[in-house]
Amino acid sequence: MKIINRKRFFAAVVIFLMVILMSTLFALSSFLGSDTPPADHRIYTVDRGDTLWDIAVKFKGDKDVRSYLYRIRKLNDLSESDLQIGTKIKLP
Numbered sequence: 001m002k003i004i005n006r007k008r009f010f011a012a013v014v015i016f017l018m019v020i021l022m023s024t025l026f027a028l029s030s031f032l033g034s035d036t037p038p039a040d041h042r043i044y045t046v047d048r049g050d051t052l053w054d055i056a057v058k059f060k061g062d063k064d065v066r067s068y069l070y071r072i073r074k075l076n077d078l079s080e081s082d083l084q085i086g087t088k089i090k091l092p
Helices: 002-032 052-059 065-075
Strands: 042-045 088-091
Touching: 042 052, 052 065, 052 088, 065 088
Parallel strands: none
Antiparallel strands: 042 088
8 A cells, every 4th residue: 555655646746846847948938938029029120310109100000109109118128218229129
């Protein structure tokens, strides 16, 4: 009877460790990600004279400019409106 309990315990520990390992690997791959944006995001390189407002107006489509601008700022972790020439920003 003790041998069966040890086998069950060992199997449970192995399964538990595998779940922890898989969760860690999944979280790490999600955290590190890749430099390529999702298919629904475009990349725009900031030109001289560009402002976030101008970029939002240019690419918003039929969306509200203010909400689109907010999404650009949130997607790119932008707290300031000051853009540097050559900066690549993701567009929703």
